[in-house]
Amino acid sequence: MLAVESTANTAPEQQIDALAALCKASADPLRLQVLRVLRNDSFGVSELCGLFDMRQPALSHHLKVLAGAGLVATRREGNSIFYRRSELGQRPELEPLQQQIFQTVDRITLPAPLHRGLAALQRRREENSRHFFHHNAHKFREQQDLIASYGQYAATVAEVLRDAPLAHRRSALEVGPGDGAFLLELAPAFERVTALDNAAAMLDRARATAEGAGLANVDFIHGDTASAALDGLQVDCVVINMVLHHTPAPKQILRDVAGLLAPGGVVLVTDLCRHDQAWARENCGDLWLGFEPGDLTQWAADAGLAGIASVFLAQRNGFQIQVRLFGHPDFNTARTTP
Template sequence: MLAVDTPEQAAAEQQIDALATLCKASADPLRLQVLRVLSRDSFGVSELCNLFDMRQPALSHHLKVLAGAGLVATRREGNSIFYRRSELGQRPELEALQQQIFRTVDQVELPEALRDNLSALQRQREENSRTFFHHNAHKFREQQDLIASYEQYADTVAQVLRDAPLQRFDSALEVGPGDGAFLRELAPRFQRVIALDNAAAMLERAQTTAAKADLDNIRFIHGDTGSSELDGLQADCIVINMVLHHTPEPRQILQDVARYLAPGGVLLLTDLCQHDQGWARENCGDLWLGFEPADLTAWARSAGLDDIASVFLAQRNGFQIQVRLFGRH
């Protein structure tokens, strides 16, 4: 008679196979470089081909191996597939090994040529975003309304702000204030407000809104979250409403703003949940098709912030908005 594996033996064999797959996938210099690059961002296949100066069939093979081992996850955006590191492996018993691989590879410095390619890609992403808003500032509300109009989430965001466990109301920072609508909520509640935007045309619209509402405690800064004009800022509240999906490095934005948050302060973040409506890239200037809530939580935690509260708003057009409140621990 043929021996029949017991359930325990079958499970052990599956575990050994999974371990072998994980070890094989991580035993290639190029694949380790890919994991290193994916540590802070997600990239489309064509972007990765440009970064590594490789043809797509060759790189796709390596990505398939990484995905098969559970080291990378994919998401489809229109006709494109984007890759990111998978923080949770396919098998819980191998998660510790996977995390150790990530931690080890993250300590390795990227080659200069690859760093240059990454910088060039980020500059192109930023330029694409600025160009879109420069040419479409006059249509801001119209473009925004295609997905989620301000009125659909404004009351909820304002209520989360009112319920936030704040002890001080000295200063607030809004990153990407758009046409300035939420400044009307911030200015009466805080002694000083900073409105920061890297698109001059949008900052002008926010200034016009503030002037019409007689809001005279707002300082307007043309720049990004790395601006030297923010040095030394300790804000009691930082607001980022529907901005991250327009930015090339959302995780870095959270790292930046966490430096400006005072002890006991809160970060109020509103953005789209992940979706598959690729048309939003061309029509609305979106660089990301929303975010998984778990990704925002992980990025905030790595920036030293705790998850305080979350509200999810379903839209009639199928989109979902997440309103998140994080605090400094």
């Protein structure tokens, strides 16, 4: 039987009300399916309406009940509201039951139509991202500079990489190398480097940069982190610079690359902190408006990784960049630099 512990700051009546709301919210088949769908991703209201074939007012009622019970959290991006599952620990007195609910629904297989709908939605997101970079590869730097130019974070990323507690520097993988600028840092530091990109036009630009610099130890793969071309690859370091906010499933990417790490390997992630400048979606091909640092920490933990180092860089235009280094739990001596 699950025990719900009291907390010093919550009155017993409030605890009972919160527990009742949680039980009520989870006592509905549709709401349980929504929680299952939100297992690895966040979705906008319109996306969820399409998945469940429901009108927005009806679905919004269910989402409001889930939010009121602390089972889902929201974020606003422009005129849209996105939903994701709440993080555990925000309501300690309810955490045991909340965790049991999540674990139970995650063991349920989604109905075939819903599974197909999710797969189609992911494909549309991926295609939109590839389409953007296919048509805008020639002005990659120009669009990047709208938010955070490479020069604003490159030195910090290189320093974090140099300080990484790596026993070996034999091989590295860069996911989404862009125009190849960071390959100029990686290639001299590792015996072999793999550059992976799902946009052929961007991979061609990265290859041209490497060839122009005379880098002979870089292999180029057209694909994503689930590509069969990576089967058997084990690397000491994975670098993901300003890529996750362009991808439909950043949590899954962290899972994928964690599986490619050799013992003692690290994952170096650079990305935007959460912001509210929705124009970045259309102008820069962004699928996410940055991430809360806690989201990356949780997704890394779900992939079996722990934080090693964190650096946060404020930009003049109001954006903030987070440079995060993750590794296996025996590296768990995290340090943060403002």
